Amino acid sequence: MAWNEPGNSNNKDPWGNNNKGGKDQGPPDLDEIYRDTVTKMKKAFGGNGGSNNGSSNGSSGASSTGLVIGFIVVLLVWAYMGLATIKEAQRGVVLRFGEFHSIIEPGLKWQPAFVDKIIPVDVESVVSLTASGEMLTQDENVVIVSMDIQYRILDPRAYLFSVTDPDYSLHQATDAALRQVVGHTNMDDILTTGREVVRQQTRELLDATIEPYNLGIEVVDVNFLPARPPEQVKEAFDDAIAAQEDEEKFVNEANAYAREIEPTARAKVRRMEQESEAYKQRVILEAQGEIARFEKLLPEYQAAPEVTRQRLYIETMEAVYANTSKVMIDVEGGGNMMYLPLDKIMQQQNNNVQTQNTSPFNQNSTPQSTSIEATRNSERFNTGRQSSGRN
Known part of the structure; x- marks a missing residue:
């Protein structure tokens, strides 16, 4: 039942005023409500909530000052937090x-x-990320490969809001690109000579993969770490790699030897070319000289053919016999030719002279012994001549 309904014996004003014995004063004052609230708060915190108006006014002023100070402190804290x-x-x-x-x-x-x-x-630091695993090559071999990706953040907004986890997305894109490249490459190329090709192809494919996602990441460098076969076949592959390294070493040594020997061979070729050119010029000049000489002999031959022919024969024979120690004597009117062994005679005389110089009895040699030796040589010569005559 409402407080102001008729017949309510407990007719009490909620604002604390009773209609009996006094007149209705209307709603309460807001300032009084505020003062009552401050007083109650002070009592709750151990203060004195006096009932006189002077104390109430003082408490109200102090409370207002405290609230202002508290507001300022909160404002300063809020500003500091920003x-x-x-x-x-x-x-x-x-x-x-x-x-x-x-x-x-x-x-x-x-x-x-x-x-x-x-x-x-952070947009300047370079971050490293490694993707690795066992992958199947084009020739159906299993190889363990690792790829080190170095990247930095290029667009902070795209890095934070384009994808949920850009680092994980980059890792997955690197793994996919690496598997695709390895799957189209032979194992020998991955382990030895084709490593640079694999690295370049992986980077190109990685850039093309992450571009549509707008990760806000720039790939700085891609390093293809040393690949290795599974542990079960590692020894066999080590032997194969050692053989390939030996092959490369031998090829390099052969190339070095070729570079070393090539200048000498080229110099020798140039020398032979120059010598052949000089020989050619000499032969040409000699031929031209012979032609000139025969052209000069032609008038003489036409004037006296027999004399010129005989002279040419004699000059030719002189040139031939000048280089030999054997002498052939042609007897005019006879059919035999005598052979005079002057080389043997001269050799025997030289031996005799050396024997006389080295013999301890060379002091006893007399002109008579020399004469006897000359006589013996003469007899040998006559014997040889007679033999030649009989023949």
Whole structure:
């Protein structure tokens, strides 16, 4: 039953006023309600909530001052919470009520707390990521390969909001690109000579894969780490690699030898060419000289053919016999030719002279012994002549 309904014996005014014995004063004063509230708060915290108006007015002033000071402190704390320091290598991504607002440069920045949130993102440091695993090659061999990716953040906004986890997405893209390249390459090329080709193809495929996703990442470098076969066949592959290294070593040594010997061979070729050219010129000049000589002999031959023919024969024989120690004597009117062994005679005389010089009895040699030796040589010569005559 409402307090002001008829017949209510407990007719009490909720504002503390009773209609009996007094008149209705209307709604209470707001200042009085405020003072009562402050008084009750002071009592709750152990203060004195006096009932006189002077004390109430003083308490009200002190409470107002405290509230102002508290508000100022809260304001200062709120302002301090909005300060943020962005390092030189970072960029600050500002979120206003959880939505992207702007990107701020390095330095001391202030954003309203609980309204804006700053996320620092490092855009200069290079981060390394490794993707590895057992992969199947084109020739159906299993090889363990590893690829080291070095990247940095290029666009902070795209890095934070394009995908859920850009680092994980990059790792998956690297693994997919590497498996595709390895799957189209022979194992020998992966282990030895084709490593650079695999690296370049993997980087090109990786760039093409992450471009549509707009990860905000720039791939700086791609390093293809040493590949290895499974442990079960490692020894056999080590032997194969050693053989290939030996082959490369021998090829390099052969190329070095070729580079060393080639200048000498070229010099020898040039020398032979020059000698052949000189020989050619000499033969030509000699032929031209012979032609000139025969042209000069032609008038003489035409004037006296027999005399010229005889002279040419004699000159030719002189040139022939000048280089031999054997003498052939032609007897005019006879059919035999005598042979005079002057080389043997001269050799025997030289031997005799050496024997006389080295013999301890050479002091007893007399002209008579020399004469006897000359007589014996003469007899040998006559004997040889008679034999030649009989023949």
